[in-house]
Amino acid sequence: MTRGIRPLLRGSTYAGALFAYGGALASIPLLPFALPVLAWSSAPEGLRIVLTLLVWAALIGVVGLARTTRRVLVMCARRLLRVPLPDPVAVRKSASSPGTGPAPATPSGADRWRTPVWLLLHVALGWAGAMVSGALILAGLTLPVGRFRAEAGLSLFGRSVRVAGGWESWVVALGCVLLAAAVCVVVTSALRRLAPRLLGPSSAERLALAAERELRLAERNRLAHELHDSIGHTLTAATIQAAVAGEVLCADPVTARAALRGIEESARAALEDLDYVLGVLREEKAEAAPTRTLADLPELLDRLRHAGAVVELELSGEPAQVQGTLSRAAYRILQEGLTNALRHGAGGPIEVRVAAAPDGLELGVVNRTGTSTGTGRGSGPGAFPTSGHGLPGLAERVRLLHGEFEAGPDGPQHWRLAVRLPVRLPA
Numbered sequence: 001m002t003r004g005i006r007p008l009l010r011g012s013t014y015a016g017a018l019f020a021y022g023g024a025l026a027s028i029p030l031l032p033f034a035l036p037v038l039a040w041s042s043a044p045e046g047l048r049i050v051l052t053l054l055v056w057a058a059l060i061g062v063v064g065l066a067r068t069t070r071r072v073l074v075m076c077a078r079r080l081l082r083v084p085l086p087d088p089v090a091v092r093k094s095a096s097s098p099g100t101g102p103a104p105a106t107p108s109g110a111d112r113w114r115t116p117v118w119l120l121l122h123v124a125l126g127w128a129g130a131m132v133s134g135a136l137i138l139a140g141l142t143l144p145v146g147r148f149r150a151e152a153g154l155s156l157f158g159r160s161v162r163v164a165g166g167w168e169s170w171v172v173a174l175g176c177v178l179l180a181a182a183v184c185v186v187v188t189s190a191l192r193r194l195a196p197r198l199l200g201p202s203s204a205e206r207l208a209l210a211a212e213r214e215l216r217l218a219e220r221n222r223l224a225h226e227l228h229d230s231i232g233h234t235l236t237a238a239t240i241q242a243a244v245a246g247e248v249l250c251a252d253p254v255t256a257r258a259a260l261r262g263i264e265e266s267a268r269a270a271l272e273d274l275d276y277v278l279g280v281l282r283e284e285k286a287e288a289a290p291t292r293t294l295a296d297l298p299e300l301l302d303r304l305r306h307a308g309a310v311v312e313l314e315l316s317g318e319p320a321q322v323q324g325t326l327s328r329a330a331y332r333i334l335q336e337g338l339t340n341a342l343r344h345g346a347g348g349p350i351e352v353r354v355a356a357a358p359d360g361l362e363l364g365v366v367n368r369t370g371t372s373t374g375t376g377r378g379s380g381p382g383a384f385p386t387s388g389h390g391l392p393g394l395a396e397r398v399r400l401l402h403g404e405f406e407a408g409p410d411g412p413q414h415w416r417l418a419v420r421l422p423v424r425l426p427a
Contacts, residue, residue: 007185008178012082016188017129019080023119024126030059060123064116073118074199081188083195088205111202118198122191129187133180140176143169234270236342238263241307262306293327294319294354297334301352304338310349311338317356326421329401330354330363336394337365337417344415345369358423365417366410394419 007013034055038048063069067088074085201209245259297319301311322330334352341350345367353364391407394417398405403421410416 007189008181012080013181013185013188015080016082016191017133017184019076020122020126020187020191021130022126023122024130027056027060027123027126030063031056033059057120060119061116064119065112069119070115070199073115073122077191077195077199081192081195083192083199085195085199086201086209088201111204114198114202118194121194121198125187125190129183133183136176136180136183140173140180143173143176234266236339237266237303237307240309240342241266244308258306259308262303266303292331294322294330295327296331297354300331300335300338304342304350307342309342312349312351314351314353316354319354319356319361322356322361322423326361326401326423329397330361330421333363333394333397333419334365337363340391340417341365341367341415346413360423361421363417363419363421367415369409369413369415 034052037052037055040048040051043051070088074088077083078085241259241263245256245263248259249256297313301313304311334354338350338352346369348368351364351366353362353366355362394407395405398419398421401421403419406416406418408416
């Protein structure tokens with residue numbers, strides 16, 4: 001009993017009915033364009049009325065084909081019907097370009113006609129509900145006061161009820177008001193059931209939404225790799241530089257100041273990356289992405305040298321000619337390789353190799369591990385914490401660039417990271 005009365009007391013019920021009645025009123029400006037059919041004097045009156053209604057319905061359906069109409073209907077249905085509908089999305093009609101993923105399917109004929117069908121049902125329910133509820137409310141307001149000073153009668157399915165006045169008129173008036181509220185419930189419920197089917201995303205739009213979510217997820221994964229590489233390297237280098245500065249603070253103030261400057265420069269670069277990534281994750285308008293390339297490799301190595309690391313760089317070919325995505329990826333790969341060498345290496349020189357050829361770019365990082373088992377500082381009492389995502393992230397980055405990746409022991413006391421990236425991606 002309570003469950004049946006509850007919809008009558010909800011404001012959303014009457015907001016949905018208002019939405020339906022508003023659709024009926026919005027169709028009135030189209031009616032004059034259908035009235036000329038009534039001037040066909042040689043046709044029977046019933047046929048003229050039917051043809052006028054059909055022309056009116058056709059005009060309403062044409063209005064429903066407009067994209068703006070659907071956007072307005074979706075927005076109103078969300079607000080007044082409380083139906084969770086996503087915004088309509090653009091569906092690509094052309095084939096997908098390389099690197100953008102599969103293109104969603106184009107809308108089918110049934111999908112294109114869903115909005116006109118919704119609009120026709122919306123208008124029909126609006127007019128039916130408005131006339132029935134309007135008549136019931138009018139009866140409920142006039143019966144108690146006896147404004148027409150006559151008997152009131154109601155005929156339904158061959159049964160007649162007549163009310164002469166008194167308490168019977170108040171009972172019938174209350175029943176009419178409740179019936180009008182029940183009509184609002186029926187109209188709103190019908191629209192709520194129809195909205196997801198006719199205003200919800202079509203099959204093509206669902207594919208487009210899935211593709212959009214896939215691209216967003218891929219971008220977030222890329223940002224996670226960038227953040228891991230940048231912040232991980234910065235914190236590792238800053239930790240070593242702070243230890244160096246603490247050890248030589250009194251004995252060698254110049255070296256201590258150089259280490260502190262290195263910490264400041266590393267932290268500033270990491271803050272730029274962090275601000276950019278957080279801006280994207282918050283879906284804010286972020287500044288231009290920090291674009292560190294192979295041209296910034298000398299600065300990276302200088303920061304490591306300030307931390308007390310011995311880095312030996314071997315260049316061959318023309319690395320400066322490597323541009324774009326390949327150069328940025330190469331910088332991040334070397335940065336992660338150097339970070340691992342600082343974290344897990346056992347001191348000694350770190351060998352960095354960059355070889356640029358017309359058909360590929362070769363990168364290498366070799367460091368000492370200090371033991372015959374291939375483990376170094378990462379297993380000792382002063383080990384750096386590790387997430388275990390560094391090498392898998394590098395392997396994934398190289399795979400996406402169609403490159404070759406190797407990482408593992410190189411002899412009894414060395415660890416070697418070797419990457420080869422093609423300059424031109426395969427078709």
